[in-house]
Amino acid sequence: MTMKKFFAVVLALTMVLALAACGGKTEPASTQTDAVETTAAEDAGKVSVMTHDEYVAADLDTAVCVETYVQAKQSWWEDKATVYCQGPDGAYFVYNMTCSEEDYAKLTQGTKIQIQGYKTEWSGEVEIAEGATFTILEGEEPYIAEPIDVTELLGTDELIDHQNELVKFTGMTVEAKKDADGNDVAFLYKWDGSGAEGDDLYFDVSYNGQTYTFTVESYLTGLGTNVYDQVREMKIGDTVDLEGFLYWYEGVNPHITAMLLG
Numbered sequence: 001m002t003m004k005k006f007f008a009v010v011l012a013l014t015m016v017l018a019l020a021a022c023g024g025k026t027e028p029a030s031t032q033t034d035a036v037e038t039t040a041a042e043d044a045g046k047v048s049v050m051t052h053d054e055y056v057a058a059d060l061d062t063a064v065c066v067e068t069y070v071q072a073k074q075s076w077w078e079d080k081a082t083v084y085c086q087g088p089d090g091a092y093f094v095y096n097m098t099c100s101e102e103d104y105a106k107l108t109q110g111t112k113i114q115i116q117g118y119k120t121e122w123s124g125e126v127e128i129a130e131g132a133t134f135t136i137l138e139g140e141e142p143y144i145a146e147p148i149d150v151t152e153l154l155g156t157d158e159l160i161d162h163q164n165e166l167v168k169f170t171g172m173t174v175e176a177k178k179d180a181d182g183n184d185v186a187f188l189y190k191w192d193g194s195g196a197e198g199d200d201l202y203f204d205v206s207y208n209g210q211t212y213t214f215t216v217e218s219y220l221t222g223l224g225t226n227v228y229d230q231v232r233e234m235k236i237g238d239t240v241d242l243e244g245f246l247y248w249y250e251g252v253n254p255h256i257t258a259m260l261l262g
Helices: 002-020 035-042 054-058 100-104 157-162 227-234
Strands: 063-077 081-087 090-098 110-124 125-128 132-137 166-175 203-206 210-214 239-245 255-261
Touching: 054 063, 054 090, 063 090, 063 100, 090 110, 090 132, 203 227, 210 227, 227 255
Parallel strands: 090 125, 210 255
Antiparallel strands: 063 081, 063 110, 081 090, 110 125, 110 132, 166 203, 166 239, 203 210, 239 255
């Protein structure tokens, strides 16, 4: 995370110099100053609101503008918010978007927002980078995504087409991981087992003979949430159904938000 935050700061400074204002809007995003918006427009011209297909087709490190709906909030700190967004045509992960604490409270599930920022990639995860800005679109009907079952897409090239969407996996078998002492365990605190209660949970599940690593992201669903407690109680060999956001890190690495025993 340290490298990512350093990279994001550099990218955010670049964005101030080059980010375009969204086309068709005369008011700045709620957290953007007039000076920054003017500089962005002068440097890069206007960017029209994109469909999800247009966003996918856009080159990395270019300005993008999308309208979408908040599905979950992962974190807020120092006027930066990380959120999962999705509309009927596709999903977005927005990392460290500029956001006041007051505006963060307004980003309830289903709220429609317009986002302007830069499209980037981090270890396979395509996201809208740190420093993006947003406008809440008042008077819009909320949209709450339903999870789609992508179990049969595991191990296929088609799975990544659903990156960042709310998805579900059914009939997954909990596999053993090795702790620091070489013991078989159902989960680890942090990816290497070096963490403690309250940290991210990593666990392996298999389907059709292939094993995948899933994560309970502590900033999103941490200690005290149902899924955090359920993952800590599961046993090797359990069959489980899982829901979460199809995050990517060096391959598929979903952020799990709900679990049911199969």
